[in-house]
Each structure stands twice: as structure tokens, then as C-alpha cells.
Amino acid sequence: MAAKRITMRKIRDVLRLRYEAKLSVRQINTSTKISVGAIQKLLTKAKELKLSWPLSAELNDVELAKLFYPKADTRKASRFQIPDWPEVHKELKAKGVTKLLLWEEYCQQYPNRCLSYSQYCDRYLNWAKKQKRSMRQTHKAGDKLFVDYAGQTMSVVSPTTGEVRSAQIFVAVVGASNYTYAEATWSQSLPDWLASHVRTFEFIGGTPVMIVPDNLRSGVSKACRYEPELNPCYQQLAEHYGVAVVPARPYKPKDKSKAEVGVQIIERWILARLRHHTFFSLAELNQCIASLLTEVNLKPFKQLPGNRLQWFEQLDKPLLNALPAHPYQYVDIKIAKVNIDYHIQYDQHLYSVPHHLVGENVELHAGDKLVQIYFKTHLLASHVRKHYPGTTTEPGHMPKKHAKHQQWTPGRLKNWAKGIGPEVLLWVSEQLESREHPELAYRVCLGLLNLTRSYPAVRLNKACAIANQKSLVKLKNIKAILTSNQDKLPLDKTEATITLPQDHENVRGPKCFH
Template sequence: MINYREILRLNSLGYSQRRIEASVHSSHQTVKNVLEKASAQGISWPLEDDITNAILGEMLSDRNTRTNSPYAEPDFAYIHKELSKKGVTLTLLWQEYCEKCRTNGQQPYMSTQFGDKYRRWARVTKATMRITHKPGDAMQVDWAGETIPYYDTVTGEEYKAYLFVAALPCSCYIYTEACGDMKQENWLLCHVHAYEYFGGVARLLIPDNLKTGVIANTRYETRLNESYRELAEYYGTAVVPARVRKPQDKSIVEKSAGFSTTWITAAMRERKFFSLAEVKAAVAERLEIINTMPFQKRPGNRREAYLNEEKEFMLPLPRVPYEPAVWKQATVRNDYLVSDGQNKYSVPFDLIGEQVQIRLTKNTVEVFFKGDRVASHQRIATFQTQPVVKPEHMPEKHRRYLRYNADDFRAWAKTVGDSTETVMDHFLKSGSSPEQGYKNCVTLMKLGEKNGKEKLEYACERMLELSSVPSIRTIAVILKNGKEPERKTTFPADSEKYGITRGAAYFKKGGDRNA
């Protein structure tokens, strides 16, 4: 029997045909035919151990001389090419093969034999990748295990850069990016950059079960993180997480992550970086080297395979890149404010005590309650002490407080009286700015509304008699005592010209005072 395996092995080692003939004890024509047919069908060494000489003999034998088989041999190369097209399956191709056989008066293989023969052919010719992974069908994503160190130029402190990896299983085309952390915002941004790098979107998105993407993945349900679901919806792709503890579900990205570790992390082990930007630039350079590196077992490289076999099957990119959004939950407190982690923003006051969802992007803060958007703010990049509050979110009393100003306070006090005006002016001038006295001014107005302007004027007058530094607490106490203001006694206008009306005798010692 011809030793097909040994002929292919020796040929891969560069042996001459004459030496191969001598080694395997086969004729010149036999070795020549084996090598020519193997080359024509794309069969090359190394082969898997279970690819026997019998299997190779069946594949490399001349189909035109097979007069003992009543079945028509399928054109496996054609089948393989058609399978790469969107929507084409082995079942469809078998039906077309059967119709062609009936037209030519030939007998077709049954569907099971048809599939087995094709899979064997694809396995021997190393074409199995196209069986499992159709072009444009999936993008697998993960974080690489190794990190890249970089250092602070002043303190020398060491930081870590994490490597994101995305891979297209059909062409093995990959995208890598260095990030300062593995948090959700970087996770989402890396997806956006990967789609931009590929120039298209795969039909499926296959991540691991990390919490930044998948909340739960059980036999009964798959619950995605809201931010991740939103990204997939925006790009028109479907997230299908790998099964828990089943790395083979995303084997290509697992291999690509290991490949990236070797050709990026290990290749740059002698370089010292002093910023994350330097790491990012170096990773981008190494990425181009990886994608243009020739394949070991087939012609071309990753980029050529992608451009020639896969790019046309990718979904188109949206006109505007997705802006990553991070979702979080919060309970609205009594100040009707929510936080983005740095600054505070208002929501309608009637949501106090309710649980809301906060959607954070780079430029906006949106708040949702039961699926409806109830508030939207422009996000502030730097920290500020004062919250961002919209008047329409405030209760009426708080809105009225916002409308107050120093001139309005003074104008109101003038309608009450001089003492009230003096007290009000003191409150406005007592601090470094008028706003610091607004609280006392508002309280003084409320006291006037509750007790009446006349009583308030009296209380302010008494306050000024007691102290040159008015206190709102003291004015409130005076009003609480309920003492009515003393009314001044009026005399006839001509009484003053007489002076003292009692005579001198009245004041004379020992005089009769009743006189």
C-alpha cells in the first residue's frame, strides 16, 4: 500500500522526489501523482494522527477511474466556497447536488454520507475554519491575561495596562487595545474602536461572562448588562455569551489573546513605558505587525484573509459612532439629587424615595423612572461644589427662594417700617455676600406674613433697642410673647405752649397739694 503520509511528510522536509521514492519504496510516477493531487486539493503536512493512509488514498485516488462506485462524487472545493456565503448550509448544497445528479442520470449520496465526506475533506485540507465560522458571522472578545507595566516619571510608581482583544474567527483578523483599567467604560469603548478598525460589524458578539457585559448566564436565562445591551442594539448585533467554563465557545479569541501575549506583551518586555499613551501607541504598532504576519499553514496573512474573504459579509457601521453609556441605579434622597460619582444633578422632587436608573455618557446625564426619561443634564467634567439644579425640578417654595434677591428684600422691608428695613439691611450686609443672609431675610418675611407687618415692625424696633446686632431668633421670641405694640398718646396741639400747668405752690414744701 502506498504510504501517503510519509510521502507528504518527506516532501514538507524538502526531500527530493528521488529520495522520497527510495525511502517509501514507490515508483517515480506514484510519488509524482500523489504530490500533484495533494497540491491540487490543498492537502499538506502536518496532518492529524487519525488521518490514515486509507483516508488519504480515497481522497487522492483518481475519481474518473472509479468505475466501481455508483455514486457521483461531490465537488468539495465548490461546496467549501459556497458555504462561506451568508445563509448557505450543507443541507441546501446537498439538495442542489441531488438535483444535479438526477439531471445527469447519476446517483447521489444520502445527506449523512454527503456531510461526512465533506467534513473529512475539509479536515484533511485544513479548511475546517470555514465550516465552523462563516465570514462576518461573529466577533469574539476578551481581556488578555498578561498586563503591560508603565511608570510615573516623577515618583516611579508602577501602573498596569490591560490588553483588550477582539477576533474574527473566519479570517483570524484581530484588534487589540491597551487600557488603564477593565471597567465598563473602557470595555464599551474598545468594542466601538474594534468595529471602526474592522470597518464593519459581525452578526454575533461572543464575550466571556464578565460583569461589565453579562449579569447572568444560566440554563434558563441570559441577562445582559443594560449598557452592553444598548451597544449591541445600536450596532445591530446579537450578544451570545460563551457558556460558563466553556472556553471553546470563544476559542479563537482565547488563542488570539495568547498570541497577543506573545507578540505584544512578551515582545515588548525589554521596553520601559512612562505613560499609558506610550503603551497604546506601541500596542497599535505591534497590532499591524501581527495582522500582516504570514500564516504558517496557509498562504497570505490575517489582513489579506479578512479583505478577501470576510469584509464584504460584515454589517455596515452606523453613520455616527456609538457613545458608550454606563447605567447605574440610585434612590432619590430628600434633596432630590443624584450623582454621577463626581457631581450632583437634580430630578423632579416628587421622585424622592424612588429608585431611578441613571444613564451616563461622556457629555450627558439622563435619569429614567419606570422606563421614562424624567431628567436630562449636560455632564460636567470637573468637580464643582454646587449641584446642577433645574427650577422645574424644585418644589414651589424652593423655586420662590431662588427668585429672591437683595433689592426685593429691601423693597418689602420698606413697606413694613424703618426698623424692619434696618434689620433686613443688616442681614444682607452681615456676610461676605448678600446671599449668605437670604435665609434670615426669608424667615423675617415669613414672620411678617404670619404675625402681621405691624407686630413685626414693633419686634424689630424692640430688637434694635436691645442690641445693635439683630437676631432672627430674638425677633421670633419677641413675637411669640405676644406683646402688643404700645400706642402713643396724642395731645391737643395747643397744650404744649402752656408748659407745666401746676403752680409753684404745688411743689412748695409742705404745701397743700390738693389746692
């Protein structure tokens, strides 16, 4: 009974301390332990009612309660009004909502039938302990998105070859509402992993504060309990969307319990229902998953009111951050060492960087249309992406003495080779014609022609003759011929005999052999 009387008595205490003792709101808060906001509301209401101290003797607790809380239940009762614990649990997920605030609102609604604050907290904790283990974690609205891959895969049959491929199932769960997204991809590789995140953000219509992935190799380069190292591309996606990535600790499944449960639900309610279906494309599989996913998010909770979609609309969606103007485009990020020719290679194509960085490690960002090269976060070079073998050289990246090399053409190389000897011309011509792009042979041809600095033209021509005869196409083979002096050796005896004339007076004919 003391717990029931104290609420009404505190209204009187607030009025007395304000009007009689002339205390400030903070002093009343220290004395009564009532929140500052609640005290201010009481005093504002008392001013509207034009109440003065002392109160009228005819104004009892019930009538005083009706003045301040007209909609409150002021009936005397011997039993407490038990709060709606599922609703309390749902409200606690909202940002800034505390048990103290909910208890004060509960007391305003049931002033004569309310629990004390300590009883309110104790009963709520006892109720929460009886629920599923996954509910023991409290996830704030709009705070976390849990992502993972399902262990189960789905088979997709090629309609042309009949080949069967296994599609991976990506699952994402919003923390507070359990709102779920799922899709199929061909692999768990980095491009598919990041693209699934982009489509997830579009599905939920915004971005959370943080993403909680497993320690998948595509997302986390180095797993660590305290300082996991993110893949640079994953970090770039996080920066683009303004989210934080906090990987779950290794061997701590509770850190990503939402994802674990989400994967289980997708496997039971979607993949199990599709187990007898045959799919002939990834798009066909994703269309079926999307249809069943709508049913999953509309399925009522068993122990809580509403469903995933309703909770998402009420809790998470209003607090999600807006999506950027453009979705993230995948950029492959690699560390490369600058070669002695001040170029780095990506996807069989060579791109130049300033020549003074030879031997340094640079960071290469390869997008679909652009290749950018950074050194210590500074942009060094930007090239148009080429999807074929070759070389792209910026004249400003070259030393002055190398600048003239950019003017090389196949005709110029052949003219130089012709001046050395016909065998050299033949070897150079075959090099230029055997490559898909002549530029790919420039380096090896220049390497050959520059051998005239160390060897006479006659020797180089003879070495190329041996190489052409034996189909030697490597520059190192010609260098080996020169260093071993093979070009100075006489022709093979068998070859010399074949060239001798066959008619001679000393040659006996068949009539001499009877």
C-alpha cells in the same frame, strides 16, 4: 461505478420526466431528489440546445455531459476526484452555502469522477475531525465577534515620575475569518471596555450580527448560564450599533474558543516580542501593537490556504453591517433615589426632577455634556452637565411654595441673619465663605434661620455665640445646644473672675507680704 453512472442517468431522467411524463419541476424534485434549482438549470439548458425526447441514440453519456457542462471533466477514471476540503470548509462559512449545494457544483465539474452525496459528507466530516479543535465550530461569515482581555499585561513607565503602571490588553476576533484586533487600555473598567468595542468596529469597518464576550463584570452585571444580565451601558452600545450581545456561558470556554485562541496568538506573537521593550506612554505601546498586528493578520494559515486578512476580505467584510453616522459616546447609567428635596446627586452636583417623584427610583444617564433622567423609560429632565459641586434646579420641578427659594442669594441670607443677631450673622457668614461655591451652604443656612420658628431670636443668637466660640460648624451642634438648654446656663466661673476689676481698697499690696 454506480455512483459515477447515476449523475449522467439523472440528466436523462430529468429530460424524460419533463418531456415524456409531463411532470412539474416539484414532482421531478420529489422523484429524483435533485434540487429545484438544478432541475431548472437543466431544463433551461435543454431548451437552449433544442433537445427533444427521445434523445438521439448516438448521444452517449459523455457527449450528453459535454452539452450540459462544457467545462466539466468527462474522462472515464477508476478513481474519484477528491474535493479540496480546505476550500469546502471555507465556502461553508459563507451565508446560505450548504454541503448539498457544494456537492452539486462538485458533480457538475467532475460528473464521471464524483463521490455520492453521502460519501461526500462522510469524507468531509472525517477530514474536519482531524483538524484543530477550534475548527469543529462552524462560524458563519459576518455573524460573530469574540471579545476578551488577555491575562498578560504590559508595563508602561511614567516619564516624569518613573511610576510603573500595568496596561490591559483587549483582544477581538471575527468568527469566520479569525481576523484579529488588539489594543492596550489602562483598565478593564466600563468606559475602557466600551471604547475598545468602538475602536474595534472602526478597525473592521462594520458591525457583526452578535458580540460574544466573557462574563466580565464591566459587560455583564449578573452572570447566568441561561439569562445573563447585561450592564445598561453595554446594552445601550449594542442598541446604538444594532448588534446582539450573547455572553459565553460561565465555565464554558468552548463558547468563546475564538477569543481564547486569539488571546494566545496575541500573547505569543505580539506581547512576547515586546517583552524587552520599555514604553513611556499608552500611545507608544499601541503603536507597536498595531504594527505587529498587521503581521499577525498577514501571517499564512498552517493548514488552510490564505491568511486572516484575505479570509476577512472574502468572507466577513461583505456581510458586515454599516457603521452608524456617529460613533457611540459613553454614557454613565445609574439608578438613583429622588431625595426629599426633589434632587438627585451625581459627581458632587445636585440635579432637580419633578417634585412629585420624591422617594422614587429613577435612571440617570450622565454623558460628557448632558445629564438626562428617566422614569420608567420616560425622559423626566435634561440638564447641562456640571463638573463642579453645586445645584441645578429647574423652576418647573419645584412646588409652588418652594419656588421663591430659588431667589435666595448670600446677601439675602446675611440680611435675615443680621435681623436675628450678630452671632447668627457671624455663623452664617462663615458657612458661606468656607464653601467653594456659596450655593452649597444655602441649605444649612436656611436650616439655621428657620429655627426661629421654634426658638426665640435671643436664644438662637446665644446658641450661635457658643458655637462660634467653640468653632462648631454643624447645624446639629446648634440644635443640640438649644435642645439641651445650654444657652440658658450662666457663664463659666473662671471666665467671670477674669472680668472683675483688679484695683480695690480691700486688695492688699505686696508690702503686706514680707
